[in-house]
Amino acid sequence: MNISRSRMLLFSWLLPFTALADPAQPTHEFTLKNGLKVVVREDHRAPVVTSQLWVKVGSSDEPPGQSGLSHALEHMLYKGSSKTCSGEASAILDNLGASQNAFTDKDVTTYYQTLQPHQLGVAFELMADMMSTAHLRAEDFIPELAVIQEERRFRVDDDPDGIAHEHLTRMAFPASSYGAPIIGWMHDLQRLNAEDLRHWYQTRYAPGNATLVIVGDVTLEKVQPLAERYFGTLAAKPFTARRQSLELAEPGERKIILHQAIPAPRLIMSFNVPSLATAENRRSVHALRLLDTLLAGSNSARLTKRLQLTERLFSNTSSSYNPLYRGDSLFTLNAQLTTQSSVSLDQAEARIWALLDELKSTPPDSVELERARTLLIARQIYDRDSIEYQADHLGALESIGLPGRLMDEDADELNQVTPADIQQAAQTYLTRQRLSTAHVLVEKTDE
Structure with missing residues (x-):
């Protein structure tokens, strides 16, 4: 099972992408009597449909001592229900040729299937049964818990990047529930039991706490009767x-030093910033998204071009910012020194601060901003060829309390961001009072 997923595709920035964008697809909404919200988006370019059930429960909802509970429950929903035996739901979908999986994130647990439109009722019947009558037997959970623990070892404990980001995230959210890992701490996983799962299931998996998103070659007239039949x-x-889940505006500068089996030292800098759901002004969020692209979103971006490709200080650089959280988010810069570098991480961090200070004192010129803006919009236009991407975006917005229509308004809002907005975002959010830093050093081994 996937814990989270992301997609990034590139286009040439010279093309007038906003002019090439397709008009918004017909999108419909209705709510069943039991509280389940249904969003239907028509896209008739290919004879397929994706169905996604978004349950509004994730790792940020878990109490201390029960981290990993939502992800464990995601696994267990495939272990049988009133209509299926263990593994049978997946087997039925596989036999239909469907693409299917599930993932858990900080705010949501999502189950999805992509299949032919005439098979949609099968997916609905299976998902409705799983979300309401899952067995959650102790004898099934014991071996599955071993699988989850091994997944944690593979994704985190045996991965230097995974360890570094997990420790940094815990430190970066001192007042928020976002600090715990989605997969859970190992000592918490060792204490989870089937009764924990049943309580979590009974108190979170309710129709009124979920959204069903359908995108593809369907119409409202076809989907609504099926939703009423199986989910209604x-x-x-x-x-x-x-x-x-809100974070302190200025938690103060924090730093952690780790020693890992890596070829060269690594630097991670995370700043506490708002999300689309917590920002007072959405334009500040769009400015942060463009700032993300401007710093490390391409080979012409400042961090990549100057410090990686020109100065050869870093062997790789990247940045990330996810605005689609119910609570506050992080703006993160990653860089790894070259193996030949004699520069310390403190010196490397000072070079990054010099770039950030440039943005604070002088806004980017219009050419640089347009390059970043066009690249970001281009990715989204290309991504919308995927019905899964459209459903992901709609489901994420709905699950954090925002209307799905914002997806279709996104390019227009990005076009309103000015160089002064970029400068203001850098001055406001990229500060030491909002910073958590991880210095990951090469682990010394005994000769």
Whole structure:
């Protein structure tokens, strides 16, 4: 099972992509009597449809001592329900030729299938049964928990990057529930039991706490009767409401030093920033997204071009910012020194600060901003050829309390960002009072 996923595709920035963009696809919404919201987006370019069930529960909802609970429950939903035996739901979909999986994130757990439109009822029946009558037997959980623990070892414990990011994320969210790992701490996984899963399932998996998103070669007239037939019969039930996970505006500068089996030292710098759901002004979020692209989104980006390709200080550089969280987010810069470098991580960090200070004192010129803007919009236009991407975006927006229509308004809002907005975002958010840093040093071994 995937824990999270992301996609990034590139186009030439010279093309007028906003002019090439297809008009917004017809999108419909309705809510069943039991509270389940359904979003249907028509895209008739290919004879396929994707169905995604977004349950509003993730790692940020888990109490201390029970990290990894949502992800473990995701695994267990495939271990049988009132209509299927263990593994049978996946086997049925595989036999239909469907692409299917699930993932858990900080705010959501999502189950998805992509298949032919006439098979949509099968996916609905299986998902409705799994979300309402899962067995969650202790005898099934014991071996599955061993699988999850091995997944943690592979993804985190045996991966220097995974360890570094896990420790940094814990430090970067001192007041927020976002600090715990999605897969869970190993000592918490060792204590989880089937009763924990059943309680989590009973108090979170309710129709009113979920969104069903369907995108593809369908119409509202075809989808609504199927949704009523399979999901509409589920009983409405109370569920545990959750609060927005907010972080301190300026937690203060924090630093961690790790020693790992890596070929060269690595630097990670994360700044506490708002998300689309927590920002007072959405334009500041779009400025951060463009800043992300401007710093390390291409070979012409400042961090990549100057410090990696020109000065040869770093062997690789990257940046990341996810605005689609229910709570506050992080703006992160990653860089690895070259194996031949004699520069310390403190000196390398000072070079990055010099670049950031340039942005604070002088806004980017219009050419540089347009290059970053066009690249970002181009990626989205290309990504929308995927019905899974469209459903991902709609489901993420709906799950953090924002309307799905923002997806179709995104390019227009990006076009409104000015160089002064970029400068203001850098001055406001890329500060030491918001910074968590990880210095990952090469582990010394005994000769």
